[in-house]
Amino acid sequence: MLSLYGPHDPVHAFVPYPDAPVPRAPSGPLSGLSFAVKDLFDVAGYPTGGGNPIVLAMSGIKQHTAPTVQRLLDAGARFVGKTVTDELAFSMNGDNAHFGAPVNPAAPLRITGGSSSGSASAVAAGLCDFALGTDTGGSVRAPASHCGLVGLRPTHGRVSLQGALDLAPSFDTCGWFARDVQTFARVADVLLGREAEAPQRGVRLLWPEDLWALAEPAAAQALRPAAERVQALLGAAAPVEVALDSFDAMYWHFRHLQGREAWLTDGPLIERYAPPLGPGVAERFAWSRGVSDEQVRDAHAFRERFRHRLAELLGSDGVLLMPTMPDIAPLRAVGEAGLEDYRNRAIRLLCVAGLSGFAQLSMPLARREGAPLGLSLLGPAGSDRRLIALAERLAD
Structure with missing residues (x-):
């Protein structure tokens, strides 16, 4: 597994957790591929920090691995680490006030986009072959576009988010990144199944x-x-x-729904512990409280x-x-x-x-x-x- 920030992580994509063994199948359709996991998903032997120190302090070491992560391990893929997420996944900038900003290897002077910033950065830098992210309002699609990757926001509910931290459940989805379509499709065979949803009919x-x-x-x-x-x-x-x-109507209705759900998810923690939230994230939660x-x-x-x-x-x-x-x-x-x-x-x-x-x-x-x-x-x-x-x- 990749270790702490340093020569093995030159783009600061990974959360610097101590190494823990994560078993995988010795062979399978993803054998030979390595992958990283956004730090919203549980992986046995690791905490789940969600990009926030309070959540990390309360997490403890997880005893079970999220089913979607386990499917990848059972398919022979090798886990290499947990990646930085924008705080509580409520940002698209790719910067975390507590854990830093992963570098965009495709355009180092520009942001990665978020909130799946570390996952996109790790793949774009060649530190792993593919990586899991989540997409609520654009958190896979934005980094994919910004970092030159293939990225999917799947049909809502298509890929399990069991064992992952929520933001706005009626919008949250599990997606992934790869540098090329062939690798991306291999992962799709495991997470979506090989039953072609696309019969041989034409496309309009x-x-x-x-x-x-x-x-x-x-x-x-x-x-x-x-x-x-x-x-x-x-x-x-x-x-x-x-x-x-x-488009203004679409924008505001989306934000009102996302904001209400985000506050229901994280508001109790924010009100009880008053954690220091990073720029932008603090303002979005304050706005969400008033929806x-x-x-x-x-x-x-x-x-x-x-x-x-x-x-x-x-x-x-x-x-x-x-x-x-x-x-x-x-x-x-x-x-x-x-x-x-x-x-x-x-x-x-x-x-x-x-x-x-x-x-x-x-x-x-x-x-x-x-x-x-x-x-x-x-x-x-x-x-x-x-x-x-x-x-x-x-x-x-």
């Missing part, structure tokens, strides 16, 4: 014009050649509009309407071709206010999968100013394996 590619308009013009231009390659392989994308009511019952009722009703509308738009074979993020990763030096502005713009893109609960796969198909930029495929509920099969076709 859709071009969400309103989502593309959310990207910075220079980012949209940089993504165009990759989008044209996708269309050359899968067919021309028909123009559609995705937003329901407005009203009326706002939550309206947001629940909106989510049902949006999910129904997007399901009708996609049908069984529709796939949105869209930017993963509004732009390349911001520079580390941009400051908290600039990062918060970027986060709020990003949520307008990311909340499509969040509100619907549908699958979204980000692929590292473009660059701008030397930094990676992800292009996404978003499909209906249960289309996870189909999206990965499409990415395999693109890679071939």
Whole structure:
């Protein structure tokens, strides 16, 4: 296993826990591959810190391994360590006030994105072959785009989060990162099953014009050649509009639901122990505490309407071709206010999968100013394996 910060972890991706043996099957479909685990998942022999000193102090050494992690071990994958997460998973910046900021190996002057920052950093740096993360509001998709990785936010509930710390359970998902589609698909065979959700029928590619308009013009231009390659392989994308009511409405309803659930999850700990929370995280929890019952009722009703509308738009074979993020990763030096502005713009893109609960796969198909930029495929509920099969076709 990788040890503490130093020559074995030059990008500060790993939480510096003492080594503990984590047995794995001697052979299996993931034999020969190494993996890391975001420090929200239980691994027997280790604490689960959630990026917060109070949670870490209360954790104790876990006696059981989260089922999803165990499936990977049973498939022969080798565990190499637990990775840094943004505090309590309530950030997309990739910086933790207590454990530091993992380096983005693909663009060292820029943020990794979070909250699965350490997992993305470890994979991008070649310190492991793949890594588990979680995605509530974008915590796999943002780092995947920023660090030049393949990353999936699966259909909600598709991959077990038993034995993992919650943030907002009706949005929380378990995803993973890899540097290439072939490795990513091997992991998918274990976590999603090999029963092809994608029969040999065609794909109805859709071009969400309103989502593309959310990207910075220079980012949209940089993504165009990759989008044209996708269309050359899968067919021309028909123009559609995705937003329901407005993107502002989508943004606020998503935030109200996420905020209420985040406060229900972590509010009792915050009120009892008053832990020192990092910049941005403290403000988000304070805001979440004030979300009203009326706002939550309206947001629940909106989510049902949006999910129904997007399901009708996609049908069984529709796939949105869209930017993963509004732009390349911001520079580390941009400051908290600039990062918060970027986060709020990003949520307008990311909340499509969040509100619907549908699958979204980000692929590292473009660059701008030397930094990676992800292009996404978003499909209906249960289309996870189909999206990965499409990415395999693109890679071939």
